[in-house]
Amino acid sequence: MGDPRSTTITLTDQAPGSIEADALVVAATKNDGAVRLVADHGLDAETAGHVEEALAALGAEAGAEEATRLVGVPGVSAGLVVVVGMPSGRASRAERLRRAAGVGSRALAGRGRAVLALGQSGPEEAAAVAQGAALGAYTFVEYHGVGKAASTRPGLGEAVVTGVSADEVEAATADAVAVTEAVRWVRDLVNTPPNQLYPESFAETVTGRLSDAVETEVWDPARLEQEGCGGILGVGQGSGRGPRLVTLRYAPEGATTHLALVGKGITFDSGGLCLKPGASMVTMKMDMAGAAVCAAAVEAIAALGLPVRVTAYLCLAENMTGDLAQRPGDVVTMRGGRTVEIINTDAEGRLVMADGLVLASEQEPDAIVDVATLTGACIIALGERTLGVMGNDEELIAKVTRLANEAGDTAWPLPMPEEIRPTLDTPVADLKHTGERSAGASVAATFLQEFVGRRGEGDDAPVIPWAHLDIAGPAFNEKTPWGYQPKGATGAGVRAVVALARDLAG
Missing domain, CATH: 3.40.220.10 (Leucine Aminopeptidase, subunit E, domain 1)
Known part of the structure; x- marks a missing residue:
């Protein structure tokens, strides 16, 4: 700071x-x-x-x-x-x-x-x-x-x-500084050129910055293979810069509620073998904004001393077209053993997120929130300044949407219609990772939902409440500055996550 x-x-x-x-x-x-x-x-x-x-x-x-x-x-x-x-x-x-x-x-x-x-x-x-x-x-x-x-x-x-009155100055200043510095950090990370910020350097930046109040752990490609994280490995195998998974743990004394965060960290997205048009690649350094939001939110939560346990999983990979690049038609085995047929290598974010969601579920937290620049479809639905909220729990969706809007991260809920799930079926694997072209934001969220676990053993155990924040629109401003938003990275999503943590902390 x-x-x-x-x-x-x-x-x-x-x-x-x-x-x-x-x-x-x-x-x-x-x-x-x-x-x-x-x-x-x-x-x-x-x-x-x-x-x-x-x-x-x-x-x-x-x-x-x-x-x-x-x-x-x-x-x-x-x-x-x-x-x-x-x-x-x-x-x-x-x-x-x-x-x-x-x-x-x-x-x-x-x-x-x-x-x-x-x-x-x-x-x-x-x-x-x-x-x-x-x-x-x-x-x-x-x-x-x-x-x-x-x-x-x-x-x-x-x-x-x-x-502000004299007796309120200290607390109000601490709140303003913690949240502001978290948003600024996200902006700095997202604005950093992709030749400087890649999975390994991203992991080093995060672990080097966070305070002693946050425990950090980094899995390299060898450890990811050992742990069965086929989604992250599959996306990252086309790059000469191997993927990473960073785990952040904030566990203050007396915390009784556990929030898990999962962030998409594609440090550059070429589209893989399903190559993006050149003009669409220009801003793809911002495809790691979800992971940046999760890291910065943890920092702010720790700086504020909020009495809530938070575990964050930053799923970091570079989606490139090297000799070993993932192909359409490949089948990968995700963390937990579920198999996925690859259809479009430019739908890579949901693959790395799936591994993170399984890891988060294994801890059986009270709630899971993932943050990702996941779909252009969300921009078509909600525009460039509004993030989409989806999930499996109506109460959590409503809470996240309300708190996000109150905190300044404009949000709107989107549906996950039940007819979408059959479009992910395939005879080749347990499921494929894309469905019909329409309702793309909901299709992606429906895929992610498959990797959210239960609290306890057996099919009767309750599913862990989960909310998905698609920040594809508001994460990066390609137009003129407005309000307090500059041209470039905005830091959208940080305040929503911090507000939820504050609410869960009571």
Whole structure:
């Protein structure tokens, strides 16, 4: 958490106008044709009136991505005031605050210190503003060379967030920092070029970063073969960089609930022998985002000291076309002994995830959640900003969906119709790994469900509650920045998983 590119987060109960800073960020909305500052902005009446008159003179609309700059505002120590529009819509108030804060911090790239007074009150809203400001200021310049180094603009140096009482500052700051740093780490991992981040280096990065509170274990190809993980081995056998499985264990004293996480970690996806078109490969360094989310979520959960046991399985492989590449028609034996006929080598993610789900099930946790950039079909169904939630337990699906939306990871449940399962039948093996082309997201989830185990022996034992998060859409933003989301990796899914862990911890 000592990244010099990080934005320092400071929460305070001071009046915003009195704080020495380079800039002050406030929020406005448009009602009945007039632009007004949001309530609880913390400025005196004269200052607020001056700002609103200036906005009217400039023709400001207070739109969701609008940032209006004002100078010489009376009653404000900062030399610059930035007024951002407060977004409306179905998002929670905390999420709307995050987005507004992100717009403000993006407008202040290169500034040293900014105060944010967006009408937030209480620790949860203050933490949301802090998250939005720090994430909006995110930059990824690790690979800028001599051609760009001199012109690279840093992000915002420090975000000072008002609206929290003195006795709430410490806890609210810890929450904001832990979640923000986890999201930033995911962004860094996903943005890293695939010649630098591959299964072995990914495993080394994770094990080298996590604190002593998290136990780590790495299985190399030899150990994967010994353990019968044919899904991970099959996908990775076409690459000169062998697969890995990383297990993370966080087991705080007194924890009574056990959450298992499984993350898809395809560090680059060429499609294998069922080769992707060239244009479709450009962003395939992001196909390991699910594993990154699980690793970062464990870090945040441990940093927050949440009293819940968490075990995460990062299923890491590179899907390439080398001499030993997996072929359509191959049959692989998964962890646990089930056989799978390979149909399309570009449907590789569900194969590595299946091994992880079996391993997770063997521990008989209270719940399993997997996170994966699994299907383009989910993007077709839900768009580029919404993750899909599927699973075998309606209560868990509803809880994950609700908590994800509250935390800012926009989510929507998708069905798994019973007629899909017969499309996975094959005379060659126990099942094949693809079905009919329609309802592709649900087909993939139905395949995964086959590898979720029971809590106890026998067919009468209860099936372990399981939820599948398809983050194919929101994990990577190929378009212009918006809110606190930059172009490139977003870190989508981290907050949903942390929120679920917090809920399970009680």
